[in-house]
Amino acid sequence: MANAINVVIVEDVRDIRESLLALISGMTGYHCAGVYATAEAAIADMPAIVPDVVLMDINLPGINGIEAVRQLKDRFPEINFLMCTVFEDTDNIFRALEAGAGGYIVKNNSPLKILEAIKEVNEGGAPMSAAIAKKVIHSFRKVAKEPSSHALLSAREMEVLQLLSDGLLYKEAADKLNLSVETIRSHCRKVYEKLHVNTKLEAINIVFGKR
């Protein structure tokens, strides 16, 4: 089977692991290149295998699936990772995507769906169950929140805040804008009043967004 998709399975629960193995190795066009119960074992073997796709559980003992993807994606950017989990909690989804997972599916999907997802992620696609796609899409909405904060501040106030957010002191910002330190204070004061905060960092987090 020369151009079958080489798949590695990382899953700690024995039953699930074995049924995934059976599913993949029993199917034409798919080949199981390795099966591991822990991230550590999979990471150790990865350089010798370099599969096309890794089916990665999130909840693993020791190094969890997300951390494993983070490490492996750095070293093997050409491998596509498909997260496979029972949880649909938002934090995990985004952490997995940040770490470099290409797709995110829920375990109780039908075998056919899982095979399709493997194929899709192998082709550089991004398989997601509908519920997860919804959360991902939704996350873009909240980013565009608070249209007011920008509009509230004047151009000069934004300029001052930008300099301070770069880490400049009042004194340094004043020098850069050829203003007195007192003027920087004044601007800050007004910004704080408008945004209902009382430190630089709070204002910066609101206006420029948190990391």
Place this chain on the structure above:
Amino acid sequence: MANAINVVIVEDVRDIRESLLALISGMTGYHCAGVYATAEAAIADMPAIVPDVVLMDINLPGINGIEAVRQLKDRFPEINFLMCTVFEDTDNIFRALEAGAGGYIVKNNSPLKILEAIKEVNEGGAPMSAAIAKKVIHSFRKVAKEPSSHALLSAREMEVLQLLSDGLLYKEAADKLNLSVETIRSHCRKVYEKLHVNTKLEAINIVFGKR
């Protein structure tokens, strides 16, 4: 047809508009509640219709589809918008999602796919064509920053810095971690030494990256 999905079409190209209309009104379970060639006309009529789903073209004369969604989603949050376009350019995708679009499909999808997408977005899902899902997922991939700053700091130091970057005062961070304010000071001192800086903001910009 009491519980058919009420769909509004906004599309400037006559041929596409009419074939979409034919597709939707000819299908059981779907009802076309309005057809418009411009965003302005659709916006004007929207309060009288309030459909379930709006099929919105992006390239429209005058107000474009993204701007239309932005305006309408604010006023009618319960309407689900499905962007329908020939372009897959990344900027447009993200702008549309930020504006509040629930799904994003490519026009040359099969009629069946389009109907499915309408149904999915109506149920709060997030239909995306594979190519678009891929771009969305990839946008989450963070560039691995040089581990220098990351590795330099201990887990505890990172934890403290994270809290301070959220805008907490030393006092508040101390309370949250059940530490003394002096300990927070100590941690900061060490962080500053390691990173060769002398304010919170500089450290935060180095460790978490600038906006």
Place this chain on the structure above:
DNA sequence: GGCACAATAGCACTTTAGTGTTACTGGCTG
């Protein structure tokens, strides 16, 4: 067992940031 180091904590002191209040100027607008 000795050593290095992270985490904790205290005290005294300086520097920066933030608050309350006031004041002058120049544009824009009803």
Place this chain on the structure above:
DNA sequence: CAGCCAGTAACACTAAAGTGCTATTGTGCC
């Protein structure tokens, strides 16, 4: 034209952040 507002600036004061120095505890390593 009178009034509002943004931008500028000052002074006095309080609060918070940052610096220097020291000390105790626990963990891991040679």
